[in-house]
Amino acid sequence: MSFLTPEPRRTEEAAAEIASGARLVPRITIQAFCEHSQTAQLVESAIHDRRMSKVALTTHNGGIDGAVETYKSNPTPNLIIVETALSPQDIPAALEQLAQVCDAATRVVVLGHVNDVQLYRELIRSGISEYIVLPATAQQVVGAITDLFASENAAPIGRTIGFVSAKGGAGGSTIGHNVAWSIATALRQDSLILDMDLAFGTVGLNFNQDPPHGLADAIQANQKVDQTMLDRLISKAANHVNLLTAPVTLDRTYDFEEREFESVLELCQNTVPVVVLDIPHAWNAWIRYTLAALDEVVIVAEPDLANLRNAKNLADTIRALRPTEAAPNLVLNKVGMPRRPEIGAEEFSSSVECPLLGQVPFDAALFGTAANNGQMIAEIAANNKINEVFAAIGLHVTGRQAGHAASRAASLIKLPSFLRKRA
Template sequence: MEALAEVVEPGRKVIVVGGVNDVQAYRRLISQGVSEYLVAPVSSEDVANAIIACVKDPGAAARGRVISFIGARGGVGSSTLAVNMAWTLAELTQEAVIAIDLDLNFGTMGLSLNLDPKQSVADALTDSDRIDSVLVERTMMEHGPNLSILSTAGSLKELVPPSAEAVERLVDICRTMAPFVVVDLPRRWNAWVTGTLLQSDEVVIVASPDLANLRDARQLVEWQKARRSNAATKLVISKSDAAKRNQLSTKDFQDTLGTVPSMTIGFDATLFAQLMNNGQMIGEGAKAHKLNEQLRQFARQLGARRGIAKESAKGLKLMTWLKRPKSPA
């Protein structure tokens, strides 16, 4: 290490991988200027996480957790689940949550909460260079003390498709403004949808129990895994009892996708129609319904514990014994 120090330029970060699992060895390497020490064997994810930790600015503001919802097929209830989850996260954590409806023509997030957007989120995306926190705040609508919404009133006017850079910037600004950012993605496939999926800390795929949904859910899961080996993807089965005799089982999805569904939602058209008409969430208009407790449990899986978002934003999972001593005040 001393020989290496003679050829490493000042300011360079050094990560060492070794076979010695010893605290004293770790401290000795750190004292010599090594940025991180990993005990072999290590995975590509371990190395990537160590690199991120080394280059992160310790003075940078904490970044919120981005949770994106997308339907395997249209009409599976992904938008309804997204807005209910945003409301539930805000209620459970008592922290700021920003919900973004990216169905720019037909989005219903504002409508579901009985809000009438004065400015559409589509307008904010027309020019990536002008997107800043002031513009975001001007576009947002408030629903209670902790939930803010970026949505559309619904319009068939022809829109200039937003660039992937504009959407990425919008989401990135929102995650500096709140511990949680919930994104409702439309059922389409383009650069800004795929960019948002890759930008997300967690992706929730909503699917109904039929063959077409299973196929498309599989494509989404495999696409995620191919691009991010550590991608956090959750599956929700919707309308689980709409066609009991002919539908696929939860086990079919589990065996095909290699993941256990995080939640299974029954088909209750009357309940959801009533709540939509009243502009209420399940936790407001149907507190006693079993689905309300399911949503709360799922919110906890997504990080609905006080402080969890800040912990997630800090970066990486290091082995508990590899904690650096705190710098003296």
């Protein structure tokens, strides 16, 4: 047995794990770059394993060089698998080139033809997730992926992004839904939208969906909610777009304890790469706690005085709740409304002391049509420049660079997880 591959589990243990569903790989995107057709067939055969049932996998030709060329102009997936026939001396330098065009959260598994312990140690030290010596089996490939994304010690894959309105009607829900759509389509990342406005939420309406179950069922299940139950409650709105809708009924009140949503949110983070929270315009213990726990917070405001006051209060409070985290972000909505005096974007942003991610112009006809049709802006007006604003916001809140090609390296927010120590 090669010392570079993990010892296989006993058959009965693996079967028990698969049967329980505990080791299912979450909804990630994998792209493999292979130099030989046999390797491509090996990787493609891995998708037939039950643990990979939620995974979106594509294979390409070209090895590391092919991956570098592809990601000069395209976003990287959750996991890249690359085959290389290079010598041990040349592999680290080739992977450094790949690092320059990869996003921060991307993980890399290398399929190599050299059984060299020194190379293995160097690659693992530099941040490569796994090095598998060829020839290998599909079970070895699945095992490596499972250890990365589905083991008990695996880090959550989901990035949590909350959209909250500074004032009722400012459009936090609309902006959040369209940004989630942009992330799903442009980055080809599975996104899950949680409608946390259980009484008056609009996620179902905006995506023309009326599922029988949603977020309220998960909350009512409390500690009983697990991966299998969550999968049943999630509804699919489009490719890579998933929803946990609100019941939108008034037959009960929705009063929650401070940490009521915590277990559900953690489960979502272990399941989907991008989790977008549509947070209602209210202020209570659970909203305060949720805002403090998110990776990114986006305040959506209109450019008037009441929105400025509320946005300032929100921003100051969120900064105090998250002293070691990044400041909340700002999006100005309904900019340029006829006959309305407005506060300039620069003045608004500097007063709130939040980075301005974008300005969405007022367009009652466009947004009204989309809302009435249950569609996103990109579906009814694909060439509208507003979509570029949503895309830019999506790139920022997912921790990705704002540009590609020549500007990609210059706009890199941080090095990818592999080769980070080489910087």
